[in-house]
Amino acid sequence: MSDIESRIEEELDRHDTAPGEESITEHELAGGLSGYLLGFGLAILLTIASFLAAQTELIYQPAVISALVVLAIAQMGVHLVFFLHITTGPDNTNNVLALAFGVLIVALVVIGSVWIMAHLNLNMAPMTAPQAEMMP
Amino acid sequence: MSDITAGSAARDPHRSGGHGHGGHGHGLFPATGHGKGGPASKFVTVAYGFWIFLLSDIIMFSAFFASFAVLSKATAGGPSGKELFELTRVAAQTGLLLTSSFTGGLAMLATHRRSVAATQFWLLVTGLLGAAFLFLEVQEFATMAHEQAGPSRSAFLSAFFALVGCHGTHVGLGLLWLGTMMAQLWVKGFRPDLLRRLHCFALFWHALDIIWIAIFTLVYLLGASP
Numbered sequence: 568m569s570d571i572e573s574r575i576e577e578e579l580d581r582h583d584t585a586p587g588e589e590s591i592t593e594h595e596l597a598g599g600l601s602g603y604l605l606g607f608g609l610a611i612l613l614t615i616a617s618f619l620a621a622q623t624e625l626i627y628q629p630a631v632i633s634a635l636v637v638l639a640i641a642q643m644g645v646h647l648v649f650f651l652h653i654t655t656g657p658d659n660t661n662n663v664l665a666l667a668f669g670v671l672i673v674a675l676v677v678i679g680s681v682w683i684m685a686h687l688n689l690n691m692a693p694m695t696a697p698q699a700e701m702m703p
Numbered sequence: 704m705s706d707i708t709a710g711s712a713a714r715d716p717h718r719s720g721g722h723g724h725g726g727h728g729h730g731l732f733p734a735t736g737h738g739k740g741g742p743a744s745k746f747v748t749v750a751y752g753f754w755i756f757l758l759s760d761i762i763m764f765s766a767f768f769a770s771f772a773v774l775s776k777a778t779a780g781g782p783s784g785k786e787l788f789e790l791t792r793v794a795a796q797t798g799l800l801l802t803s804s805f806t807g808g809l810a811m812l813a814t815h816r817r818s819v820a821a822t823q824f825w826l827l828v829t830g831l832l833g834a835a836f837l838f839l840e841v842q843e844f845a846t847m848a849h850e851q852a853g854p855s856r857s858a859f860l861s862a863f864f865a866l867v868g869c870h871g872t873h874v875g876l877g878l879l880w881l882g883t884m885m886a887q888l889w890v891k892g893f894r895p896d897l898l899r900r901l902h903c904f905a906l907f908w909h910a911l912d913i914i915w916i917a918i919f920t921l922v923y924l925l926g927a928s929p
Binding site for chain 2: 584585586587588589590599600603606607610611614617618620621622631632635636638639642643646647650651661662665666668669672673676677679680681684
C-alpha cells in the first residue's frame with residue numbers, strides 16, 4: 568500500500584471500528600490485558616457454576632435447566648464484551664445491530680422448533696399395544 | 704484515535720454535526736461509514752463482512768441445536784446421554800477451548816503492539832490448546848463408536864454427532880487457518896492484508912468458543928443431568 572493510500576485509510580478509519588478491534592476499548596476496563604484477564608476469570612467462574620449447577624442436589628431439579636441457560640447466556644455475554652469488544656458506543660452500532668438480528672433468528676429457530684415439536688408430540692395418538700410391541 | 708481528536712465526536716454520538724447541513728462529509732468530522740464522506744476503510748469492511756458470516760454460521764448452528772433439542776429424547780432404546788457422556792472429559796475440553804480463546808486474545812494484543820515474536824508465541828499456544836481439544840473430541844467419538852453408539856444408532860445420536868461434529872470440524876478448519884496465519888506472518892510480517900486476516904481469525908476463534916458454551920450446556924450438562 569502506498570503512503571498516500573494508507574493516509575487516506577487512516578482518515579476514513581476515524582469514526583468506524585471493525586467488530587472486535589482492540590482500539591475500541593483500549594482505554595477502558597474491558598480493554599487490553601486487563602479486559603482479557605477479567606473476561607477469562609469471569610468465564611471460568613461461570614463455567615464452574617454451570618458444572619456445579621448441573622450436578623448438585625441443592626437446586627430444585629426442574630429449575631436446573633433455567634439455571635444452566637441463564638449461566639450460558641451470561642458467559643456468552645462475557646465473551647462478547649471482554650473478548651469481542653462489543654460495546655454500546657456509536658462506532659459499534661452496525662456490529663450490535665447485526666448481532667441482534669442474528670440473535671433474533673437463532674431464537675426463532677430454536678424456540679420455534681422446540682415449541683412446535685413439543686405440541687406435535689403431545690397431539691400424537693397414544694401408541695396401541697401391538698404398535699408398542701413392534702418398537703425396537 | 705486520540706482522545707483529543709475524538710473529543711467532540713464522542714460528545715455527539717449520532718454525529719448530527721456531520722449530517723445536519725446536507726454536507727457530504729466536509730466539516731471538522733466527516734461522517735464516514737454513513738454513506739457520506741466516503742466508504743469505511745478496508746479493515747472495517749472486511750471485518751464487518753466476516754462478522755456477518757460468523758452470525759450466519761451461528762444461525763446454521765442454531766438449526767443443529769434445534770434438531771438436537773427436538774431429538775434429544777429419541778434414543779430408540781439405545782444409550783442415552785446420561786450413560787454416554789463423561790463430564791470430566793467435557794470439563795477438560797471446556798477449559799482447553801476457553802484458555803485457547805484467551806490466548807488467542809493475547810495474540811491479538813501482541814498484534815496490536817506489532818510484536819511478531821509475541822504474536823507467534825500466543826498463536827502457537829492457541830493452536831496447541833485447540834489441537835488438544837480436538838484430540839479429546841476425537842477420542843470421545845471413537846469411544847462412542849466402539850460402544851455401538853455411533854451416529855446410526857438413534858435419532859438422538861445422529862443429532863449429537865451432527866452438532867458436535869460440526870463444531871469439531873470448525874475447530875479443525877480453524878487450526879489449519881491458524882497454521883497458515885503463522886506461516887504467512889513469519890514470511891510476510893504485519894502487512895495490512897495479513898492484519899485483516901489475523902483479525903478475522905481472532906473473531907472466528909472467539910465465535911467457536913461461544914458456540915461451545917451452548918454445546919457443553921445444552922448437550923452435555925443437560926444430557927447428563929438426572
